Structure formats: structure tokens, C-alpha cells
Amino acid sequence: MLRPAKPLAALILYSLCLNVMANDSAKLTINGGNNKLQENIRAHLAFNDISCDLSEIKLRGRLRGSDQKISEALRALGYYHGRWTLSKAKANTANSAEKNSLISAVNPLKLLKKNPENICWELQLELNPGAATNIAVLDVRIEGEGGADPVLSTYLASLPTKVGNKLLHSDYDEIKKQLSQRARSAGYFDGKFTQHSLEINTDNNTAAITIIFQSGRRYRFGAIEFGPSLLNDSLLRRYLPFQTSAPFEADKLITLQNNLVSSNYFSSVNVDQGTPDASNNTVATYITSTPKKQYETTAGIGASTDTGPRVSYGLKNRRFNADGDTYQINSQYSPVLSNLGYQYSQPGAKPLTDKTVWSTGVQKKDTDTSESTSYRAEVALISLAGSGWVQTLSLKFLHESFDIANVNNTSTLLMPGIAFARSKANDRRYPTLGWRVTAAARGALDGVVSDVSLGQFELDGKTILPILGGRLISRGGLGITALNDFSELPASLRFFAGGDNSVRGFAYESLGPENSDGEVVGGKHRLTGSVEYDHRVWGDFALATFYDAGNAFDTRDFTFYSSAGVGLRWFSPIGPIRVDFGFPLKDGGFRFHLSMGPDL
Numbered sequence: 001m002l003r004p005a006k007p008l009a010a011l012i013l014y015s016l017c018l019n020v021m022a023n024d025s026a027k028l029t030i031n032g033g034n035n036k037l038q039e040n041i042r043a044h045l046a047f048n049d050i051s052c053d054l055s056e057i058k059l060r061g062r063l064r065g066s067d068q069k070i071s072e073a074l075r076a077l078g079y080y081h082g083r084w085t086l087s088k089a090k091a092n093t094a095n096s097a098e099k100n101s102l103i104s105a106v107n108p109l110k111l112l113k114k115n116p117e118n119i120c121w122e123l124q125l126e127l128n129p130g131a132a133t134n135i136a137v138l139d140v141r142i143e144g145e146g147g148a149d150p151v152l153s154t155y156l157a158s159l160p161t162k163v164g165n166k167l168l169h170s171d172y173d174e175i176k177k178q179l180s181q182r183a184r185s186a187g188y189f190d191g192k193f194t195q196h197s198l199e200i201n202t203d204n205n206t207a208a209i210t211i212i213f214q215s216g217r218r219y220r221f222g223a224i225e226f227g228p229s230l231l232n233d234s235l236l237r238r239y240l241p242f243q244t245s246a247p248f249e250a251d252k253l254i255t256l257q258n259n260l261v262s263s264n265y266f267s268s269v270n271v272d273q274g275t276p277d278a279s280n281n282t283v284a285t286y287i288t289s290t291p292k293k294q295y296e297t298t299a300g301i302g303a304s305t306d307t308g309p310r311v312s313y314g315l316k317n318r319r320f321n322a323d324g325d326t327y328q329i330n331s332q333y334s335p336v337l338s339n340l341g342y343q344y345s346q347p348g349a350k351p352l353t354d355k356t357v358w359s360t361g362v363q364k365k366d367t368d369t370s371e372s373t374s375y376r377a378e379v380a381l382i383s384l385a386g387s388g389w390v391q392t393l394s395l396k397f398l399h400e401s402f403d404i405a406n407v408n409n410t411s412t413l414l415m416p417g418i419a420f421a422r423s424k425a426n427d428r429r430y431p432t433l434g435w436r437v438t439a440a441a442r443g444a445l446d447g448v449v450s451d452v453s454l455g456q457f458e459l460d461g462k463t464i465l466p467i468l469g470g471r472l473i474s475r476g477g478l479g480i481t482a483l484n485d486f487s488e489l490p491a492s493l494r495f496f497a498g499g500d501n502s503v504r505g506f507a508y509e510s511l512g513p514e515n516s517d518g519e520v521v522g523g524k525h526r527l528t529g530s531v532e533y534d535h536r537v538w539g540d541f542a543l544a545t546f547y548d549a550g551n552a553f554d555t556r557d558f559t560f561y562s563s564a565g566v567g568l569r570w571f572s573p574i575g576p577i578r579v580d581f582g583f584p585l586k587d588g589g590f591r592f593h594l595s596m597g598p599d600l
Helices: 008-021 036-047 056-063 064-076 150-155 169-183 234-240 250-262
Strands: 029-032 083-092 101-103 111-113 119-130 135-142 192-201 206-214 220-226 264-271 282-291 295-304 308-317 325-335 335-346 354-367 372-384 392-406 407-425 432-444 454-467 472-485 525-538 541-553 562-571 576-586 591-596
Touching: 029 036, 036 064, 036 119, 056 083, 064 083, 064 169, 135 150, 135 169, 150 169, 169 192, 169 206, 169 250, 220 234, 234 250, 250 264, 250 282, 295 591, 472 541, 541 576
Parallel strands: 029 119, 135 206, 220 282
Antiparallel strands: 083 119, 101 111, 192 206, 264 282, 295 308, 308 325, 325 335, 335 354, 354 372, 372 392, 392 407, 407 432, 432 454, 454 472, 472 525, 525 541, 541 562, 562 576, 576 591
16 A cells, blocks of 8 residues: 655655755855955855854864965955955844745644744955055067067057056966967967066055067978878868968968868868977978768758749769869759759869859740740859959850740850859848849850840849848849840840749739730840838747839830738748738739748
């Protein structure tokens, strides 16, 4: 037969109460001095572990040496004339009925009153810190080769203290620490202090700090050795942010490690600094790495009102050969837009930013206004230009069959092009401040593989600004085409408007110049813009309101379409998901929009 465990529960509760009592500790009250002084004294004394039930004899032993600790705490902050008295006494600590009660071991529901003599040790420090010591002399020098090195000399202009400031021993220690660390990080491994002193004149309360650092010679990078790797050394060395014989900088080793990790070839990278060699003033570097799996596959599903539901699959070979070449196969299927492509990439002189990309593919597109099947082959040189702009020089071959407004045609074009792109954001997942700009120009010449002569320019931008606790998002786009025969212009190079990322409230690519039968045939030019405001209302959800405007047009004709609407945003783990209801301002009605993808 099971019996109630009432006595056991009572004993457990009683033990807990005894533990709470035992955790009571002595109280230290300090009268005098500023908060910083008091905090430093408390840190030096460390009285928090003095139990209330500690005997007086043991307390006296615990307090032994307190004067020395108080003196050290004062001197550390520049006070050398402090006076104080430390006293102890028993004091009643009971402030409430709860503190004076125990749970009965016989009846857990009954409260027993503790003895009224609920007392604890109270320590009181009466403090007169005296006059503070100020710095009268601050002589910090770097001698030797490092004296002219900005890596070290710039620190002398930003010392943590100056003449006239109150003396803090921590400042003196910090200067020595920083000089020593900066010197080693910059390759001055033989550096040492030839003089370092802190002299106190207690008669006039002044301090003189003298720190002289002899840097010695600066070491340089020596041998650079890559461990066993599936990639050629000639490629790996292109990731080096330094070369042999360059002045040593410890930060460059971290940069090298980051570069190799960012290459996407390795799952882990170790960069080790060798022992400085005093015979030739060099430091060797040793790199070991673990490769990633050679193949990577991706599969995904998604949806938008522009293209409908879609599925995608990709295969990437991260390491086609020892030169670091890669290739990938990408495919996508949707009722509106399907494609299959192959891309082969070769790393450039600066492999993190420069590469040559060879690609080919086929695309099939079926919208309310056009049907097209296009085959392309392209070579592109991608590099990082000045100020962070990504530059793309390309040569593209395009063969496209298209049907627009029941007119069938086929065009072949060979188009050299140039593009620039740059973006900046304070947060990639939910940017509240950022921008993006892309600009591209392409052309073709009739008779040089091409069926038509043309020149085309596109400029698109987007900005995000914080305002009223939310975000103001604006975007704009411009497209201009010059050509001699519009009928030969493929559907993929004609401009349309309408859709999730254009003028909402209208179907995907449903806006543009029309023929005599009222069917949209696309235009030579486009001009679109949007202003949107969203504000988080709960967690990762936000409400939005927007105004879109624009259209595609020819030189002789421009019809302006606009819409306004509201939307819901979910900043999901896989990226923003947007639901919008767009209301055309002239035609009436509304259109539902669903889209996914990053804000910038």
C-alpha cells in the first residue's frame, strides 16, 4: 500500500529554507568617495561570501589584510592620501514576515515564526579618499625601426590618457599592453621595453609616466607552404593578401583564412604562423585545409503570380579540375517560364571577385502577350571595379523564335554588352537602410551575325530608408532602345510592364503599346516606379501599402498606368514572402500578387 510522502516533502522544504538562510551574506556600507572608488574597493575586498552565521573569531581572520586591499584599490585610481575606518556590528536583517518564517517540518502548510534575533554582520567603511593624483609627465616613445611605422606611431596620438588627467594605474598598464600587442601583430617580435616607470610624488600629488619601447627590426613574411590539396598552388596563391618578403601583419593571416573559406572549395582552413626566424627576420606561414564535397545538388519549389508554381533543380561541381574551374547545371519549370542552362566558370587573377563564365541554355516563355523559345550562348568577364562596383563584359549569341499578337518571327543576334551592379544593406534578411543599382548596355549590328541593328540601355534602382519605425521602399526603372526594325526585336528584348515587380494591379507583362487590334506587342522603352511603406506589426510580420506607376511605350505613344494597394509581409527563414492586393486607379477591380525573394 502506498502512503503519502508528506514527511519527506516537509524535510525537503525545510532543507531548502536552511539553504536560503545560509546564502544570506554580510552587508558592506561605504560612506565617502565616488561610485567608481566604492566599486573598486568592493571588488578588492570581495566580502560577498561572508556568511551571516560566521563567528566573530573567523570574521576577524577574514578581515585581516583589509587595510592593504583598500589602499591598493585607492592607489589604483590615483588616491594616495586616503584615510578610513572599517567597523563591524551585528544588525537585524528581518524586513518582512516572509524572511522571519520557516515551513514546518511537521505540517508543510503551517508557517512557523523564526527567532526575532534574525541578525547578520554589517560592515561599515568610513572613507576619506584625500586628494587625487594627476599626471604631470607622460613620456611614451617608440625607438628603432617602429618609430616611423604608422602601425605603431599612430597609437601614440590616441593614448588613453594625457597630461593633466587623473592618474589611473589601468591606463599605464593598457599603454604597455597595447604597444606590446601592436608590435607583435606588426612583426616586431624582438621589441622590448627599455624603460617603463610610474613615479608618484605624494607631496604635490603628481605622477610621471615614462614608457620607452625599443621595437627592433620588423620581420617579414617568409616561406608560404600549402599542405596537401586537390587544387594547384598557383590557384591557392591567388588568394594570398600578402607575398613573401612583405612586412608581416598578423591581420593578413586572418584575411587569408577568410579568403580561402570564402572560395567555396574548403569546409575548413587552418592558417598557422611559424616561429620567427631571427637569422633572417622572417616568419613562415603554413596552411592546411579540408575540401568540401565535390558535388552539390539543390532542389526547390516556389510560387509567384507572375510565373505560377515552379520547381527547380541544380547540380554544381565545385572542383572540376585542379585549376579550380567549376560548372553547374540549373533548371526550372513553371507554366510561364521554364529553362535549362549550363555554366562553366574559371577563376580569375583575383578569384574572389574575378572570373570568366561560359554559359549556354534554352528558355521557353509563355505569357498572356507573347510566346517565345530562345537559345543562347554567352561568355562574360566578371570583375570588381572601383568603389565596389561589379563589372560584367559580355558577348552573347541569341536565337529566338517568338509569337506576339499572332505574328511569328525568328531573330538572331550577336550582342556585346557591359553592365555594372552594386548594392549595400545594413542587414541582408531585413534591411532598414540600403540601396541597389544596376545598369546595362548592349548592342547588335545588322549583318554581323545579327538580323537587326540595335542599341539598348537599362537602369534600375531601389532604396530602403527607415522612417516612423518602418521602412520606405522606393524603386524605379528605365529602358531605352534604338533600332531600325522593331518587328525583328525578339520578345525577350521588348519592354513590357505589369506584374509582381512592376506595376501591381496588372497581370505579368500585360502593359505596353498595342497594335490596331488592341493586342499588346511590347515597346521600345519603359519607365516604371514605386513607393512603398511597410511596418512590422507582430514578430516577423509586417503590413504594407504601396503606389506603383509606369508603362512600356514607343517614342510616339505613352499611356500612364498606376495602382495602389495593401499587402502583408512575412520575413521567413527562407526569405521575404509578399502578399499584395493591387487596385488599378483607372480601370477599377483588383489583382492578387504573391512573390518571394530578397528586398535588395
